[in-house]
C-alpha cells in the first residue's frame with residue numbers, strides 16, 4: 065500500500081498550489097491530481113452539492129489506488145471532510161484558512177480572511193474561528209468572482225485587480241496586518257495582491273502546513289514510499305487540459321496531464 069500514489073483533488077487548478085508544496089517536501093511520492101474544473105466554482109454551491117462532488121472525486125482517486133487523499137480545497141474540506149473521514153478507510157488531509165497562526169501573530173488584533181462563500185458559511189470555519197481567534201477581529205470577505213477568473217487564466221487582468229481592490233481596501237481600513245488566503249486558488253494571486261497591500265500586511269496561506277501534515281500522517285500510518293524509484297505525477301482534468309498545462313508550465317519535473325470525463 066505504501067507504494068500507492070497520494071491523491072489530491074480540488075474544484076480546479078487551485079489545488080496545484082498545494083500539490084507543489086507536497087511534491088517539494090515529499091519528492092519520492094507519486095501523485096494523482098484531479099481538477100474538477102467542469103464543476104468550479106464549488107464555493108457558490110450548496111453543502112449537499114459540495115459533498116456529492118467530494119465523494120465523486122474521492123471514489124475516483126480510490127479506484128486509482130491512492131493510499132491517502134489530500135482535499136486541496138478549503139470549500140470541500142470545510143463542508144465534506146468529516147463525512148469523508150467517517151466513510152472511507154484511507155487517511156484524509158484537509159485545508160482550512162490559516163486563522164490560528166494569523167491570530168497568534170497579529171499585532172493589530174485584526175486579520176482579514178478572503179475565502180469562498182462555501183467556506184465562510186461552513187460550521188468548521190465558524191468553530192475554528194471561535195476556538196483560535198479569541199480577542200481578534202476577523203474580517204471575512206467572500207472572494208466572489210475570483211475563482212472563475214483564475215480558472216480562465218485571467219490573473220493579471222484589470223477585472224481581477226479591480227475585484228481584489230474592492231475586497232481588500234475595506235479590510236485595510238479596518239487595520240488588518242494579516243491577510244489569510246482561504247482558498248487554494250488564491251496563492252496564484254499573490255503577485256497582484258503584493259501590489260495592492262502595504263508592506264506591513266503579511267499574506268498567509270496553509271500550503272506548507274498541509275504538506276507537513278501529509279508527511280506526518282504518512283509516517284504515522286507507515287505509508288511513506290520506501291523503495292528506490294522515480295515518482296510519477298498524473299494530472300486529470302474534466303475541462304480543457306490547456307488550462308492545467310498553463311498553470312503547471314513551470315514545473316521542472318516530468319508530469320502527465322490528461323483529459324478525463326469525470
Ligand code: DGL
Pocket residue numbers: 074075076078079104105106107108136137138139140180183211246247248249
Ligand atoms: N480552491 C477551492 C478552495 O480552496 C475552491 C474554489 C471554488 O471552487 O470555489 O476553496
